[in-house]
Amino acid sequence: MRSSIQLATLNYALVVAEEGSFLRASARAGIDHSALSRRIRDLEYAIGTKIFHRHARGVGPTPAGERFLDRLRSVLLELDNTLTLARTGIKDEQQRLSIGSNGMILAGRALDAIIEFGKCHPNVTVSLIEGLHPEPRAALGGTEVDVTVTSSSQSIGRAFELRLWKDTLAVVVASNHPLAGCPVIEWSEIGQETLLVRRGEAFLLADTVGNRVQLPAIVEHHVSAGILLRLVGNGLGIALIHDGDANGVPEGAVCRKLRIGGKPIQVRNFARWRADNANPALPIFIAFLRDRYSS
Secondary structure (H helix, E strand, C coil), X not given: CHHHCCHHHHHHHHHHHHHCCHXXXXXXXXXXXXXXXXXXXXXXXXXXXXXXXXXXXXXXXXXXXXXXXXXXXXXXXXXXXXXXXXXXXXXXXXXXXXXXXXXXXXXXXXXXXHHHHXXXXXXXXXEEXXXXXXXXXXXXXXXXXXXXXXXXXXXXXXXXXXXXXXXXXXXXXXXXXXXXXXXXXXXXXXXXXXXXXXXXHHHHHHHHHCCCCCCCEEEEECCCHHHXXXXXXXXXXEEEEEHHHHHHCCCCEEEEEEEECCEECEEEEEEEECCCXXXXXXXXXXXXHXXXXXX
């Protein structure tokens, strides 16, 4: 049976399960929709059980398919680890991994995940690169990053993608701002404010909420997150952060919950990388994210 089932097909099955749709899964995996459907049908025939049931809104795993997919995730994770050891030859050999981010304002849970990864894998030296659109590179020696952790929903090229956590947006205002006394601020209340963003964050903001509301006047600064929030504390505007970063707000500013129509504003995060990247540290990081942070 193993010789008749391709590893790519098993990966496609997991993508279909994550997306809940053959159409979205085919776009994400870079394969024709009908070809993907045939692969899954052939896989179901090969293992002798139906993995997905089709319905009007997409697809979902059957009870037998759920068990199969859970086991498949564990098997592929173990395979990733085995291949990584085969590449390095020595488990404790020091490796390097570059991680790009274009998240909004501060790091949200991304930085926590990277710190935790570093503690779990001290033999991997991580370098962080922040920029507008850090692209995953094809192989060792490239100038781009190995993997990008981003809140942008727009995938670049044919990068593989892993859906991660959701962050909730909060708003930072000066402590003497008229809205500072409100524990919850509605988006409509900041319409006349000046929104301070770092370079590239206007794109991310429009990607996140631009279709639902009108954006305030935006002023872009080429500065660090810390300096930007100090500008807020001095009354030069407001800023958005992930609510998990509320403790990073400097003196003179306060963090408040932000809502649209009474509902939190959630931002989906993704990890994106290229399958032809030869860095042996990459599958270790992806397996770590999939095991602990995949949605």
